[in-house]
Amino acid sequence: MGLRDDVAKILISEQELQARVVALGHGLNAMYTDADRPLLVCVLKGAFMFLADLTRHLEMRHEVDFMEISSYGAGTVSSGVVRILLDLECNIEGRHVLIVEDIIDSGRTLEYITRNLRTRRPASLRVCTLLSKPSRREIDVPLDFVGFEVPDEFVIGYGLDFAEEYRNLPFIGVLKEEVYQERE
Amino acid sequence: MKIPSAIERVLLSEEAIAARVRDLAAQISADYADADHLVLVGVLKGAFIFMADLARQLTVVHHVDFIALSSYNRGAVTTGAVRLIMDTRVNVTGRHVLIVEDIVDTGYTLEYLLRTFHARHPASLRACALLSKPERRQTEVLVDYLGFEIPDVWVVGYGLDYADRFRTLPYIGALKREVHEGGKK
Numbered sequence: 001m002g003l004r005d006d007v008a009k010i011l012i013s014e015q016e017l018q019a020r021v022v023a024l025g026h027g028l029n030a031m032y033t034d035a036d037r038p039l040l041v042c043v044l045k046g047a048f049m050f051l052a053d054l055t056r057h058l059e060m061r062h063e064v065d066f067m068e069i070s071s072y073g074a075g076t077v078s079s080g081v082v083r084i085l086l087d088l089e090c091n092i093e094g095r096h097v098l099i100v101e102d103i104i105d106s107g108r109t110l111e112y113i114t115r116n117l118r119t120r121r122p123a124s125l126r127v128c129t130l131l132s133k134p135s136r137r138e139i140d141v142p143l144d145f146v147g148f149e150v151p152d153e154f155v156i157g158y159g160l161d162f163a164e165e166y167r168n169l170p171f172i173g174v175l176k177e178e179v180y181q182e183r184e
Numbered sequence: 185m186k187i188p189s190a191i192e193r194v195l196l197s198e199e200a201i202a203a204r205v206r207d208l209a210a211q212i213s214a215d216y217a218d219a220d221h222l223v224l225v226g227v228l229k230g231a232f233i234f235m236a237d238l239a240r241q242l243t244v245v246h247h248v249d250f251i252a253l254s255s256y257n258r259g260a261v262t263t264g265a266v267r268l269i270m271d272t273r274v275n276v277t278g279r280h281v282l283i284v285e286d287i288v289d290t291g292y293t294l295e296y297l298l299r300t301f302h303a304r305h306p307a308s309l310r311a312c313a314l315l316s317k318p319e320r321r322q323t324e325v326l327v328d329y330l331g332f333e334i335p336d337v338w339v340v341g342y343g344l345d346y347a348d349r350f351r352t353l354p355y356i357g358a359l360k361r362e363v364h365e366g367g368k369k
Binding site: 002003042044045048049051052053055056057058059061062063064065066068070085086089164165167168169170 | 186237242247248250348
């Protein structure tokens with residue numbers, strides 16, 4: 001398969017990913033009860049694959065909702081302010097909300113999203129991310145569930161893309177440098 | 185994982201779904217082997233699990249996009265009028281578009297999507313649905329890639345919900361009649 005030729009190395013194999021997703025599911029099962037009826041908020045597009053696998057391991061009553069965001073482009077990066085293309089269908093006031101993310105990098109977007117959602121007065125607000133790049137962090141955001149900490153490399157697969165490609169790789173890989181340099 | 189009491193029976197097991205998704209992905213990969221710019225358009229919320237599993241099995245390069253719709257009247261009976269809440273991120277003109285749906289019921293939603301995307305002049309336009317309920321069809325629509333035909337029972341799981349519940353069960357289950365006829369959640 002052509003896409004795989006662009007992968008410099010596999011950082012997290014499909015088996016490791018799936019085992020960790022099961023463990024995260026157990027963590028959530030311990031955290032929330034049926035009565036909490038948590039709302040899992042998936043930030044599109046990157047997190048859809050993680051959400052699809054994670055939620056299939058949940059045993060408590062829960063719901064899912066989606067947000068799609070886009071950056072305003074140059075100049076707003078440092079503020080983390082993003083444009084909400086799709087807002088939640090659900091009113092989260094008084095609800096237990098869990099944000100599901102694919103990766104936390106600088107933390108600025110997440111910080112903005114959590115600030116935005118907090119104004120809606122949820123009963124609780126937690127974050128579950130598959131990946132975290134602590135070396136890139138510019139703002140301190142508390143992460144309640146983290147799948148893997150990864151080094152500062154160009155990671156793709158399992159929802160994460162480069163120029164909209166590679167999202168469907170079932171593992172997390174590192175993209176070959178020449179692939180992203182070619183397109184810059 | 186124990187089966188919720190609201191579920192009457194498992195209609196399609198996790199294994200049966202996985203096997204069928206593999207078949208569909210193989211067929212799609214073969215059909216689009218020479219196509220550039222394939223875009224999978226998933227319909228939220230229902231199709232996200234199917235999309236996640238289908239995309240992973242595809243061997244052709246593709247982009248994934250999502251759209252969100254809402255019907256104008258919130259009842260169980262729809263007239264087919266659909267409101268587009270979130271459009272695709274990508275311009276589909278000149279691209280091969282494959283719509284990915286969880287279920288085709290009356291056919292109104294898919295018909296709306298096919299009309300909407302057709303007007304944008306894609307290179308090709310096809311539909312893939314995990315489930316179809318032929319007995320419920322109100323309008324003729326062609327589903328190019330279909331997972332399973334099922335009878336007219338209320339199904340939940342693998343993306344499908346009842347009042348936002350049971351959506352993430354890893355199998356497709358039939359809901360007990362007294363649950364969905366019992367009125368509100």
